[in-house]
Amino acid sequence: MEESPRAHFLAACARGVLAYQWDPAAQRAVFYPRVLAGLQWRESAGAGTVYATTIVRPRDGEPRGIVLVDLDEGFRMMSRVRADVVRIGDRVQVAFDGDGVPVFDPV
Amino acid sequence: MTARAVIGGVAESDLGAVALGTRPEDLMGQAAVAALRECGLGLGDVDGLFAAASQLNMPTLSAGEYLGIRPRYSDATQMGGSSFVAHLNHAAGAIEAGLCEVALIVYGSTQRLVGRAGASVQELDPYEAPYEPLNPVTSYALAASRHMHEFGTTPEQLAEVAVSARRWARLNPKGWSREALTIQDVLAAPRVSDPLGVRDCCLVTDGGAAAVVVSAERAASLATPPVTLLGAAEAHSHRHVSQMPDLVRTAAAESGPRAFAQAGLTPAEVDLLMLYDAFTITPILFLEDLGFCAKGEGGAFVAGGRTAPGGPVPMNTNGGGLSYCHPGMYGLLLVVEAVRQLRGEAGERQVAGAEVALVHGNGGVLSSQCTALLGGPATL
Numbered sequence: 001m002e003e004s005p006r007a008h009f010l011a012a013c014a015r016g017v018l019a020y021q022w023d024p025a026a027q028r029a030v031f032y033p034r035v036l037a038g039l040q041w042r043e044s045a046g047a048g049t050v051y052a053t054t055i056v057r058p059r060d061g062e063p064r065g066i067v068l069v070d071l072d073e074g075f076r077m078m079s080r081v082r083a084d085v086v087r088i089g090d091r092v093q094v095a096f097d098g099d100g101v102p103v104f105d106p107v
Numbered sequence: 108m109t110a111r112a113v114i115g116g117v118a119e120s121d122l123g124a125v126a127l128g129t130r131p132e133d134l135m136g137q138a139a140v141a142a143l144r145e146c147g148l149g150l151g152d153v154d155g156l157f158a159a160a161s162q163l164n165m166p167t168l169s170a171g172e173y174l175g176i177r178p179r180y181s182d183a184t185q186m187g188g189s190s191f192v193a194h195l196n197h198a199a200g201a202i203e204a205g206l207c208e209v210a211l212i213v214y215g216s217t218q219r220l221v222g223r224a225g226a227s228v229q230e231l232d233p234y235e236a237p238y239e240p241l242n243p244v245t246s247y248a249l250a251a252s253r254h255m256h257e258f259g260t261t262p263e264q265l266a267e268v269a270v271s272a273r274r275w276a277r278l279n280p281k282g283w284s285r286e287a288l289t290i291q292d293v294l295a296a297p298r299v300s301d302p303l304g305v306r307d308c309c310l311v312t313d314g315g316a317a318a319v320v321v322s323a324e325r326a327a328s329l330a331t332p333p334v335t336l337l338g339a340a341e342a343h344s345h346r347h348v349s350q351m352p353d354l355v356r357t358a359a360a361e362s363g364p365r366a367f368a369q370a371g372l373t374p375a376e377v378d379l380l381m382l383y384d385a386f387t388i389t390p391i392l393f394l395e396d397l398g399f400c401a402k403g404e405g406g407a408f409v410a411g412g413r414t415a416p417g418g419p420v421p422m423n424t425n426g427g428g429l430s431y432c433h434p435g436m437y438g439l440l441l442v443v444e445a446v447r448q449l450r451g452e453a454g455e456r457q458v459a460g461a462e463v464a465l466v467h468g469n470g471g472v473l474s475s476q477c478t479a480l481l482g483g484p485a486t487l
Contacts, residue, residue, distance in 0.1 A: 032234045054248035055301040056241045066238050077351040078235045089255040101237045
C-alpha cells in the first residue's frame, strides 16, 4: 500500500474535499475509508442531513455539540455543526475548520 | 426446553469501593473461590477458564496464574460488558464439544480505585476523535436523541428506568446508591451529554464476579440447585457509534430471537428481565429489540413504574448498573442476580415464582449484544 486510506482522506480534506469510497459490487457508499477489494474513491458534494445530536457538557469547559450527519451520497459521519441550535433533520453543508477537520454549516 | 449447560455457583467479589492496593485479580480470586465453594467444587476441579477485564490485557493468563490452575481450555473473548454472557455461550459450547468439564467465568475491576482513565485502553478513532465525544456516554446520547426524535420518547420515560433501578437497589443490601430517587431528581441532575444527565448514566464502581458452568449430567453432583442455560446467542453490528447502521435498532434484534428459538421460549414466558442498563436508553432499546414491546414503544412500556418492585415486569432487580454496581463491564453481575432469583435466594427483592430469566448483555456503544435464557431448577 503506497498511501493509507487515512492519508488519502486527509490529503483530500487539505484540498477542501470530503472524500469517501464507493463499493461497486454492493452499490453503496463506504465511510470511513478502508482497504478492501474494489473500493473506489469518490468526492462528496458535502450536502447532508443531521441524523442525531448531542451536546457534551464538561464539568470544566465549554459545552460542545456533536452530530451524526447523513451525507446525500449515502454515508454517515460524526462531526459538528457551526450553529447555536442544531436539530435532527437540519440540512447542512460541509466546510473545513482551521485544522482541515470536516465540520458542517447550516444551509 | 433442553438445558445446554447448568450454572452452579455464582458470587460477587467486594463491590463498590475496594480496599487500597486491591488488584483486579484479587476480586477475580475472591469471587472464584466463593462461587466454587457454593456449589461444592474447588479450584482443582476447574479445567476451563473464561475471563475479560479492561485492566488485564491477557485476563485468562492473569486469572489462571493468580488462581494457580492450569486450564486445558481458555477463552478471553472481549466484547465489553456483554463478554460474560458470550462466555456463558462459549462455555456451554466448549462443554458440549468435550473441551472442558468445569468452566469458571471470572471478572474483576478496580476502575474506581485507579480512575477510569487508568482502567481502560483509550482507543482513539481518527474519524470521531476530532469532535471530542465523551465516550461512552456521547454515543448512547446520540442514540437517545434519535429515539426521542423518531418515537417521541420523553426525558421522563428515560428517567423511569433510573427510578425503577433505584427502587430495586433500595431492596438490595449490596446496592451502591440506595437513597430515594424521583423522576424530578433525574431530570434536575447535571447534564453530561444531552439528553442524558448524571442519573441517566451507570455508576463508576469497583467490583468483580464469578460463575461456574458444568454439563447437565455433572450438575446432579453439585451442592447448588441447578440453574439451566436454555439458550444463548450473540450478535454485533459495529464498534463506533458513527458506524451503527440504525441508532434505534440494536443487534439484540438478532441475538434475542436466536436465543428464544434455541430455548423454545417466547418473551411472554419470561418472568425476570436482566437488561444491561449502562444508560437509561439501553433497556428501552432492548425491551423493543428483544420483543417485549413494539419498536418505539419502549418509553411507554417502562412508564408508571411497570418494571419497578411491585410492577408487572420485574427488571434489573439487583438495582442494575444504574444503582447497584457498575465496575466497567457489568455483564457477569447480571448472571449472578438471575441465578439467585431463579433459586429463590433474592431476599426482599425476590420475584415470586421466577422460573425463566432473560439476561441481556450489551458491550461497546450498543455494539455487541448477547442474550441468554436461564431456567430455574424445575427446568432441568
